[in-house]
Amino acid sequence: MTIKVGIPRALLFYEYAPLWISFFNDVGAEVIVSDKSNKRILNNGTIYTVEDACIPVKLYNGHVLYLKDKVDYLFIPRIMGVYEKEYICPKFCGLPEVVKYSIKDLPKLINTKIDLTKSSNMKDAILNMGSYITTDKKRIISAYEKALIKYNEHKSSMKNTYINEQNEQIMIMGHPYILYDEYLNMNVIKKLKSYGYSCITPDNLDDDLVNEYANSYPGKIFWLFFRKMLGSCLYLIENNFFDGVIYISSFGCGIDSVVAETIERRLRRETNIPFMLMTIDEHSGEAGFNTRLEAFIDMLEWRKINENNISTHGNNLYSRENNIRGVRY
Numbered sequence: 001m002t003i004k005v006g007i008p009r010a011l012l013f014y015e016y017a018p019l020w021i022s023f024f025n026d027v028g029a030e031v032i033v034s035d036k037s038n039k040r041i042l043n044n045g046t047i048y049t050v051e052d053a054c055i056p057v058k059l060y061n062g063h064v065l066y067l068k069d070k071v072d073y074l075f076i077p078r079i080m081g082v083y084e085k086e087y088i089c090p091k092f093c094g095l096p097e098v099v100k101y102s103i104k105d106l107p108k109l110i111n112t113k114i115d116l117t118k119s120s121n122m123k124d125a126i127l128n129m130g131s132y133i134t135t136d137k138k139r140i141i142s143a144y145e146k147a148l149i150k151y152n153e154h155k156s157s158m159k160n161t162y163i164n165e166q167n168e169q170i171m172i173m174g175h176p177y178i179l180y181d182e183y184l185n186m187n188v189i190k191k192l193k194s195y196g197y198s199c200i201t202p203d204n205l206d207d208d209l210v211n212e213y214a215n216s217y218p219g220k221i222f223w224l225f226f227r228k229m230l231g232s233c234l235y236l237i238e239n240n241f242f243d244g245v246i247y248i249s250s251f252g253c254g255i256d257s258v259v260a261e262t263i264e265r266r267l268r269r270e271t272n273i274p275f276m277l278m279t280i281d282e283h284s285g286e287a288g289f290n291t292r293l294e295a296f297i298d299m300l301e302w303r304k305i306n307e308n309n310i311s312t313h314g315n316n317l318y319s320r321e322n323n324i325r326g327v328r329y
Contacts, residue, residue, distance in 0.1 A: 045059050247277045
């Protein structure tokens with residue numbers, strides 16, 4: 001009988017899904033991924049999570065609830081770090097406990113400790129993950145090597161795919177579990193495309209390019225994903241061919257309170273690129289979200305028409321006063 005491993009479609013699933021799914025498939029497990037996020041999953045997760053948790057964690061618990069009676073194991077790794085000298089949000093370090101003490105009657109957890117800042121420990125972590133499915137160590141290592149290739153191919157396919165100086169483009173920033181969860185971000189990318197704008201995320205920029213710009217930052221980079229967003233921001237400043245930047249954050253995110261503020265200050269100080277911060281939680285309504293998005297697009301469209309229509313005396317050719325007077329230039 002094939003062992004079933006459940007992977008919640010939330011948090012770092014959106015960063016490592018190709019790696020995790022390929023690995024467990026190749027060691028002989030049947031991988032079951034929870035359904036796409038929806039209202040029921042979020043509501044269930046909210047019920048079974050402490051109130052002061054951020055919405056991505058509440059949503060994660062909802063995905064766990066979706067899977068708990070369908071699988072033999074739940075893959076909930078304890079991710080301690082990804083890049084050397086850069087810290088990860090504590091919710092990833094303690095995620096197995098967050099889930100365990102929020103939801104009863106769970107299947108067994110594959111809660112392997114993963115610390116990518118220490119490559120010497122990776123082999124032990126890989127073998128631990130695979131040992132729940134098979135005792136064949138060679139098969140486990142081989143599965144990981146194949147999975148890593150698929151993961152790198154997936155990440156490479158996202159680079160420089162949509163960037164074109166001639167297109168109308170908006171940079172969408174935020175953590176990947178917000179950017180790529182269509183329910184959580186209220187399908188913002190699809191909505192922007194309906195207005196005729198291409199959407200670029202930091203994942204579309206070349207990693208070496210992003211790191212080069214991030215390394216020019218005089219301060220220290222403490223947080224996971226801050227490097228990617230900061231490097232993208234500095235790239236925007238030097239290559240000013242984006243129409244706007246939208247940063248989507250979850251309410252109560254301590255890291256975003258620093259990162260989003262840093263991004264906004266640099267953009268406002270050094271460019272004229274419009275910036276908007278959208279903060280979401282489980283109470284956010286799509287109508288209000290849409291209203292703000294439409295207002296942002298209206299502002300961008302207004303700038304295209306009016307920004308350069310300034311007379312030598314400083315009067316806007318399309319100002320209300322001039323239109324009332326019937327002035328023609």
